Amino acid sequence: MSSPPIQWYPGHVAKAIGQLREQLRLVDVAIEVVDARIPLASRHPELDKWLGEKPRLLALNRADSIAARDLKAWQEHFSQQGIPVYPTNGQSGEGVPRLKQAILQMGQAVNERRQRRGMRPRAVRAVVVGFPNVGKSALLNRLLGRRAVESAARPGVTRQLQWVRLGGELDLLDSPGILPPSLPDQRAATLLAICDDIGAAAYDPERVAAYFVDQLLQVQPQAQALLQQRYGWLDPIPPGSVAVQELAQRRYQGDTERAARQILNDYRKGWLGPLALQLPPTSSPPARG
Ligand SMILES: Nc1nc2c(ncn2[C@@H]2O[C@H](COP(=O)(O)OP(=O)(O)OP(=O)(O)O)[C@@H](O)[C@H]2O)c(=O)[nH]1
Ligand SMILES: [Mg+2]
Known part of the structure; x- marks a missing residue:
């Protein structure tokens, strides 16, 4: 007997996508967070389109969950595509200082532009975005150096967009895990299920x-x-x-x-x-x- 296809699109996700796309206009840098165990299966297919020319970074999170050799191969893969890639561990904080430095550096361009127009500098605005349970909120807490948002080992923990502020230099937007309304590639969907990135009732x-x-x-x-x-x-x-x-x-x-x-x-x-x-x-x- 074959089981039904894996589908998971809870109500809060559809709502979050609409709000996220609105907020993206206010954001200087996007941090796309993927699960290093399945970096391709955990990339949202529409994100490229939504982000357009916006500066972005790829956080290969859960870097501790794969072998160093495989991590290196993924870093090379994304670097070759011209995507700035940062291995991170949202749990221990490893790799986070480098990511933070890169965010601030990318955001600096905004303030240079403002200065040229005679405006006062403002905090760099960055969003963490990605599939459910890949570690977005954990990473955000690590970037801040305190537990500002809820983070737990199940998909669908963050249900609303939430801005948090780090001193005057960085404003961070946590966002609920998003995924497409249907998962036509059922192999990729199964990888997401293995990694606990979609709701357990869906498979x-x-x-x-x-x-x-x-x-x-x-x-x-x-x-x-x-x-x-x-x-x-x-x-x-x-x-x-x-x-x-x-x-x-x-x-x-x-x-x-x-x-x-x-x-x-x-x-x-x-x-x-x-x-x-x-x-x-x-x-x-x-x-x-
Ligand atoms: N081993 C390991 N665990 C991590 C890492 N990053 C986050 N976690 C754990 O993964 C679980 C999920 O983290 P969250 O921060 O809630 O993930 P999220 O992407 O915000 O999830 P949603 O809000 O549900 O979309 C938590 O138990 C974290 O402690 C990491 O790099 N390595
Ligand atoms: Mg979260």
Whole structure:
């Protein structure tokens, strides 16, 4: 039996998008926040259009959740596209001072223009924008150096746009996680579900956990040993759906949902180690044979 497609577009998101597009006019710099584990799947397809020529930065957040080698590959990928990219950890604050410096530098142009017109300088205005649960609010708190906005481990925490002020130099706008009204690429939608970036009611955990096992082994073949050790699977690990069922039989009295939740939780909490689920197109391993 196939499950329905993954769709998640709660009411507050539609409303937030309208308000965000209005506020964008007031903003000097946009900080697009993506989940470093899935940087392509967590980029909003319309954002380019909405931002137009506005100066922007890409924060590769959850940098701690992927291997240093993969992080470097993503940095190169975005740099080559001319996108200023900053790896960050919204939880520990690592990488945030560099991001902040870049925001202030980009915003400086605004004040130079104002000065030329005989106007007084004002605080640089920046917005954090991106998919749900990628760490926008955590990053904003880190930029400020205090807990100004709510941040928690589930999608849909921020429901309204909120301006916060850092001294007189930086005004920051936190925004609710946004995503398109429909997710035509169901592979990307499943990656979002794996990373807890969409509401849990919108997907079947068994199917998502099965896809996770398959995707992880494809992108990070070296993770095979790690999965075997943690879940007791034999070599070679069977297709994801069979692997989840097998784990359920062995450890959870046949409860596949519990087995699936265990696997997803282990990955989300980082207990499987730093593991990217998407790699830049150029850095995939060369075909053998
Ligand atoms: N490991 C790790 N966790 C992070 C990082 N950044 C944020 N988090 C955690 O991720 C969870 C979600 O963070 P939020 O700041 O609420 O995310 P958000 O993008 O504002 O989410 P919405 O408001 O729901 O769209 C929190 O538990 C954060 O502590 C990071 O770089 N690494
Ligand atoms: Mg938030």
